[in-house]
């Protein structure tokens with residue numbers, strides 16, 4: 001894409017001060033437009049403090065509190081990559097969200113919560129499910145659009161899916177043979193739904209594409225072009 005990329009693969013014993021100093025250095029570099037801290041960090045590092053240290057205009061993951069707040073308000077510069085990639089897929093296939101029952105399984109800050117917010121912004125009727133949800137299968141079976149972001153292989157089974165539903169599988173899990181698979185039992189669910197995303201090859205590449213889009217947007221913002 002013609003982007004320059006710098007990778008800093010720091011040793012696990014890097015201190016908080018060293019990591020913050022690197023983020024600060026990259027914040028100040030005019031030829032760096034986007035900063036992505038690959039999570040999770042080793043336990044002795046405070047990931048929140050590290051994310052908050054990133055200049056919000058360079059926060060291409062949209063994890064900084066300023067960007068999270070903007071997403072909540074619907075006035076964002078960047079969208080979090082995975083949920084935005086999902087919305088892009090829905091748009092490309094002309095799948096209407098407005099008025100639909102949308103169920104998101106998972107409430108993480110990086111996928112579940114922002115995913116629910118983006119569906120809400122497009123006038124979906126959104127339910128967020130998590131590990132304490134009761135009658136999960138029943139709730140899911142009412143979904144016109146079902147997004148699975150659980151992190152458990154083949155967690156969504158055919159009985160949890162309504163006939164004709166759109167099923168988006170965010171999961172990147174390993175099956176009993178160590179093979180990459182999603183949160184959805186694809187083979188048994190696929191014939192029931194109108195659309196389903198595969199793993200690999202579905203949401204993952206869209207996440208990467210959105211990261212590139214955000215980086216271009218960041219470059220434009222920082223150079224007064226947007």
Ligand code: NAP
Nearest residue numbers: 082106107108111130131149150151170171172203204207
């Ligand atoms: P996470 O932080 O572990 O969150 C998992 C969510 O699932 C939590 O909200 C949890 O509920 C919920 N959950 C766990 N067990 C459940 C159960 N039995 N019933 C209902 N809900 C349950 O994971 P994440 O970071 O959001 O990632 C989710 C999956 O997406 C992972 O497989 C990850 O690898 C994948 N992922 C893929 C991409 C991509 O680009 N394709 C990007 C990011 C993540 P509680 O909150 O109650 O614990």
